[in-house]
Amino acid sequence: MATALVVLAAGMGTRMRSDRPKVLHEVAGAPLIAHALRAGLALAPERVVVVAGPDMEAVAAAAHEEWPEAGIAIQTERLGTAHAVAQAAPFLQGFAGDVVVLYGDTPFIRPETLSAMADARARAEVVVLGFEPADPARYGRLVTEGEDLLRIVEWKGATPEEREIRLCNSGVMAAPAELLLPLLDQVQPAPSSGEYYLTDVVALARAGGARASVVLGTEAEMMGVNSRADLAAAEAAFQARARADLLETGVTLTAPDTVMLSHDTVIGRDALVEPYVVFGPGVTVETGATIRAFSHLEGAHVSRGAVVGPYARLRPGAELAEDARVGNFVEVKNATLAEGVKVNHLSYVGDAAIGAGTNVGAGTITCNYDGVSKHRTEIGARAFIGSDTMLVAPVRVGEGAMTGSGSVITEDVPDGALALGRARQVTKPGFAARLMDILRARSGKGA
Numbered sequence: 001m002a003t004a005l006v007v008l009a010a011g012m013g014t015r016m017r018s019d020r021p022k023v024l025h026e027v028a029g030a031p032l033i034a035h036a037l038r039a040g041l042a043l044a045p046e047r048v049v050v051v052a053g054p055d056m057e058a059v060a061a062a063a064h065e066e067w068p069e070a071g072i073a074i075q076t077e078r079l080g081t082a083h084a085v086a087q088a089a090p091f092l093q094g095f096a097g098d099v100v101v102l103y104g105d106t107p108f109i110r111p112e113t114l115s116a117m118a119d120a121r122a123r124a125e126v127v128v129l130g131f132e133p134a135d136p137a138r139y140g141r142l143v144t145e146g147e148d149l150l151r152i153v154e155w156k157g158a159t160p161e162e163r164e165i166r167l168c169n170s171g172v173m174a175a176p177a178e179l180l181l182p183l184l185d186q187v188q189p190a191p192s193s194g195e196y197y198l199t200d201v202v203a204l205a206r207a208g209g210a211r212a213s214v215v216l217g218t219e220a221e222m223m224g225v226n227s228r229a230d231l232a233a234a235e236a237a238f239q240a241r242a243r244a245d246l247l248e249t250g251v252t253l254t255a256p257d258t259v260m261l262s263h264d265t266v267i268g269r270d271a272l273v274e275p276y277v278v279f280g281p282g283v284t285v286e287t288g289a290t291i292r293a294f295s296h297l298e299g300a301h302v303s304r305g306a307v308v309g310p311y312a313r314l315r316p317g318a319e320l321a322e323d324a325r326v327g328n329f330v331e332v333k334n335a336t337l338a339e340g341v342k343v344n345h346l347s348y349v350g351d352a353a354i355g356a357g358t359n360v361g362a363g364t365i366t367c368n369y370d371g372v373s374k375h376r377t378e379i380g381a382r383a384f385i386g387s388d389t390m391l392v393a394p395v396r397v398g399e400g401a402m403t404g405s406g407s408v409i410t411e412d413v414p415d416g417a418l419a420l421g422r423a424r425q426v427t428k429p430g431f432a433a434r435l436m437d438i439l440r441a442r443s444g445k446g447a
Ligand code: UD1
Pocket: 008, 009, 010, 011, 012, 051, 075, 077, 078, 079, 080, 081, 083, 084, 103, 104, 105, 138, 139, 140, 141, 152, 153, 154, 168, 169, 170, 171, 196, 197, 198, 199, 224
């Protein structure tokens, strides 16, 4: 059955107390809307429509990043969930399959739950995703009779008996477009709020002779984000699951609770991640690599057997080949370190390529920025960069070349050459004591 995904995201989310639309707040480095879309994309939808509020270009952009063909419907006035879905209608013209409605602020719906809903469509035209939370709070309640869902009552309009019902509405709904879209026009404003409720569609569908039923999901996947506290709880839930998944696939996390992962972190089997490591977006760590404590990685690739940290920072474009070593207080950005390269202490390597087996001494800096533009540093294989070398880019150090400690290298160094770019040392025998005498005499402090 062809599917069209409609993701509701027009709410500003007042309780977030934010200048940003709610669905742009991030969990594990990706906006909520991206998580919601990804969940829905598991259904391989033929069409995707995001319903956004006015002035939400950034929401459209985030949606397009996930799904470039997504239609963006603008709901100019926030008149309720049925009204919101109705705004998607122009994008559903000529579409004959099922519409699946998701909320942009509910990031964790599982693909298997959505496919269970698709299966349930064989038994009923309208399928609603329900759950039984520990605290049903003010969720809409699902009124059932045997296998049938009779209607959904919003908490505000529910009778005391209906409020006793523990089966709640998640908001996720699936129904054929040809049934759902005309029903939206029949929805009347709710007496309690004046809003047009999508939930009213169930009773309307039944009145027209259609069936409705419920698929049960877990409370964890229905977690919605309405406040900063919810956002933190969603982050914690994501992290707990992502860590458990890594452990399951054979990654060692010495102290799992201290490791922060991104939505797209990939770590290979038998890799070791020590305590307090933060993975920003775009990191791949291959099998057998070690990320030592207190390191921060983002947009980086760490190959087999490489060792990073402790206290290392890999920024976007850091590419470590097999067995490379990046040690403490080293920052690497937009740079490739070939096999076996060592940058073990206190260095900055940016906009650079370093050949296999090269050793970069402590305190080395690629001076890549002249205040206007960035320039590249290239170092050949098996070179030796002396401690505290300043490599003033653009500059090239050849294969097997050496630089003396403390050198400022402004000119290319040919293969095999030794370059010294530092002041010559002057040594004055016995001068230390004499200098002290002079200084003391000047200060009037005597011996
Ligand atoms: C809704 C359901 C309720 C369910 C609950 C689950 C309705 C009427 N009620 O209530 O049964 O238990 O979700 O969380 O559907 N939105 C728009 N435009 C609008 C209104 C809402 O885009 O005009 C979006 C919001 O941004 C949000 C989603 O729809 O992502 C749900 O809206 P919200 O107002 O939070 O619905 P609830 O009152 O929580």
